[in-house]
Amino acid sequence: xxxxxxxxxxxxxxxxxxxxxxxxxxxxxxxxxxxxxxxxxxxxxxxxxxxxxxxxxxxxxxxxxxxxxxxxxxxxxxxxxxxxxxxxxxxxxxxxxxxxxxxxxxxxxxxxxxxxxxxxxxxxxxxxxxxxxxxxxxxxxxxxxxxxxxxxxxxxxxxxxxxxxxxxxxxxxxxxxxxxxxxxxxxxxxxxxxxxxxxxxxxxxxxxxxxxxxxxxxxxxxxxxxxxxxxxxxxxxxxxxxxxxxxxxxxxxxxxxxxxxxxxxxxxxxxxxxxxxxxxxxxxxxxxxxxxxxxxxxxxxxxxxxxxxxxxxxxxxxxxxxxxxxxxxxxxxxxxxxxxxxxxxxxxxxxxxxxxxxxxxxxxxxxxxxxxxx
Amino acid sequence: xxxxxxxxxxxxxxxxxxxxxxxxxxxxxxxxxxxxxxxxxxxxxxxxxxxxxxxxxxxxxxxxxxxxxxxxxxxxxxxxxxxxxxxxxxxxxxxxxxxxxxxxxxxxxxxxxxxxxxxxxxxxxxx
Numbered sequence: 157x158x159x160x161x162x163x164x165x166x167x168x169x170x171x172x173x174x175x176x177x178x179x180x181x182x183x184x185x186x187x188x189x190x191x192x193x194x195x196x197x198x199x200x201x202x203x204x205x206x207x208x209x210x211x212x213x214x215x216x217x218x219x220x221x222x223x224x225x226x227x228x229x230x231x232x233x234x235x236x237x238x239x240x241x242x243x244x245x246x247x248x249x250x251x252x253x254x255x256x257x258x259x260x261x262x263x264x265x266x267x268x269x270x271x272x273x274x275x276x277x278x279x280x281x282x283x284x285x286x287x288x289x290x291x292x293x294x295x296x297x298x299x300x301x302x303x304x305x306x307x308x309x310x311x312x313x314x315x316x317x318x319x320x321x322x323x324x325x326x327x328x329x330x331x332x333x334x335x336x337x338x339x340x341x342x343x344x345x346x347x348x349x350x351x352x353x354x355x356x357x358x359x360x361x362x363x364x365x366x367x368x369x370x371x372x373x374x375x376x377x378x379x380x381x382x383x384x385x386x387x388x389x390x391x392x393x394x395x396x397x398x399x400x401x402x403x404x405x406x407x408x409x410x411x412x413x414x415x416x417x418x419x420x421x422x423x424x425x426x427x428x429x430x431x432x433x434x435x436x437x438x439x440x441x442x443x444x445x446x447x448x449x450x451x452x453x454x455x456x457x458x459x460x461x462x463x464x465x466x467x468x469x470x471x472x473x474x475x476x477x478x479x480x481x482x483x484x485x486x487x488x489x490x491x492x493x494x495x496x497x498x499x500x501x502x503x504x505x506x507x508x509x510x511x512x513x514x515x516x517x518x519x520x521x522x523x524x525x526x527x528x529x530x
Numbered sequence: 531x532x533x534x535x536x537x538x539x540x541x542x543x544x545x546x547x548x549x550x551x552x553x554x555x556x557x558x559x560x561x562x563x564x565x566x567x568x569x570x571x572x573x574x575x576x577x578x579x580x581x582x583x584x585x586x587x588x589x590x591x592x593x594x595x596x597x598x599x600x601x602x603x604x605x606x607x608x609x610x611x612x613x614x615x616x617x618x619x620x621x622x623x624x625x626x627x628x629x630x631x632x633x634x635x636x637x638x639x640x641x642x643x644x645x646x647x648x649x650x651x652x653x654x655x656x657x
Contacts, residue, residue: 357611357612358612391611412611412612413611413612436653436656437656437657438542438646438655438656438657439657485647491541491614492539492540492541492614492615493541493612493613493614495612499644499646499647499655500646500647500648501646501647502647514645515644515645515646515655516539516544516642516644516645517593517642517645518544518546518642522537522544522546525536525537526537526538526539526544527532527533527534527535527536527537527538528532528533528534528538528539528617529538529539529540530532530538530539530540530541530614530615530616530617
């Protein structure tokens with residue numbers, strides 16, 4: 157299979173809204189547990205990551221109560237009555253209650269960390285999730301999770317038989333479902349969404365495909381005749397409604413891969429211009445500006461240009477009147493990816509260069525000496 | 531991949547070569563072996579420094595950390611789209627371009643996070 161074929165195949169998987177083949181998925185999960193010498197878990201199917209959180213929190217609460225009961229019994233002198241089995245239960249309960257800690261059984265030291273890393277990270281984030289944005293942010297990063305499943309690469313790194321079987325099982329799971337959270341005695345499995353809207357981002361170079369080391373040595377291109385691989389990343393994207401919706405109704409709104417509050421799209425005409433200058437998250441702020449349009453934002457806030465540097469990466473210093481706060485200053489600047497951002501800066505800033513230097517808290521000469529800004 | 535000898539920036543993170551770790555600032559070694567997150571992102575799109583021996587030191591200032599290494603360090607942005615191109619922080623710099631592992635002195639890079647003005651004063655740029 158060529159790289160392009162492999163990428164296309166996984167993109168099709170990523171875009172799929174088909175229900176999972178539950179039998180096949182559960183068989184793969186059981187294989188994984190067997191490889192790690194754990195008993196088969198109870199399979200808990202959920203319709204969305206939001207439902208997974210509810211379920212996991214319920215489990216957590218129940219386990220906390222159970223743990224407290226056990227502790228109470230122990231305090232009442234029941235320790236001597238507690239056999240090995242109860243002791244193990246207590247241990248498990250204590251572990252599971254520590255949701256952000258050593259929860260997942262697959263975080264065992266012998267598990268390939270670099271394969272697991274992202275998955276683990278997002279599981280942790282989902283565990284402590286409180287806002288729609290974080291949930292959806294985790295969702296669209298699923299694309300990242302898929303990348304390591306290239307069999308040649310993984311087999312070249314993990315040559316032992318168990319690793320190979322483990323990766324096969326993980327690939328089966330990845331082809332069938334959305335997220336999954338393995339626990340010692342239960343595994344939460346999330347069905348794919350029922351609706352998904354995506355677009356392709358701009359072409360960008362990528363590092364050499366793992367396992368495809370033609371012309372490459374340790375990540376360095378040594379044969380200039382080998383073209384550098386590129387790709388067009390997939391992103392959740394819809395200007396008109398949810399970009400992803402699950403079968404329980406949970407949905408997330410995203411524009412060009414950036415998760416935004418639902419109201420921004422559902423009531424787009426009510427989106428206030430100052431949001432495009434002051435929203436706390438810079439990526440969302442940029443999207444707000446795109447939704448409203450700079451041609452509307454600047455006149456409505458009486459914006460004037462204080463200083464414009466010829467280098468768009470140094471930027472343009474603007475002054476605008478925010479409601480209840482006239483005369484605020486902003487640096488409109490292009491980042492290395494070609495996107496335009498706006499950063500609030502102190503009113504004392506007189507030039508775009510000074511404002512840019514202030515944002516990094518460095519002398520202006522550092523900005524002029526930058527060898528690259530990517 | 532862009533090569534940096536002295537000063538470079540990747541999104542909201544700037545890397546400035548310095549002679550040595552500061553001796554008047556309390557430092558603490560941050561976790562990570564061979565792969566350290568130099569800039570955490572709320573959405574998980576971290577900026578990560580990758581090198582065999584790379585170490586990251588935190589300071590009392592949450593906007594400033596230090597990377598210490600014997601080797602070139604690749605800084606990658608972990609996002610599948612709108613990705614900032616990787617930077618390679620070269621061990622020897624312009625002065626020597628010392629081949630990795632032959633340099634007797636470690637390279638030290640000051641890592642600065644970008645900030646913006648806020649009603650409270652200033653805050654780290656969040657993405």
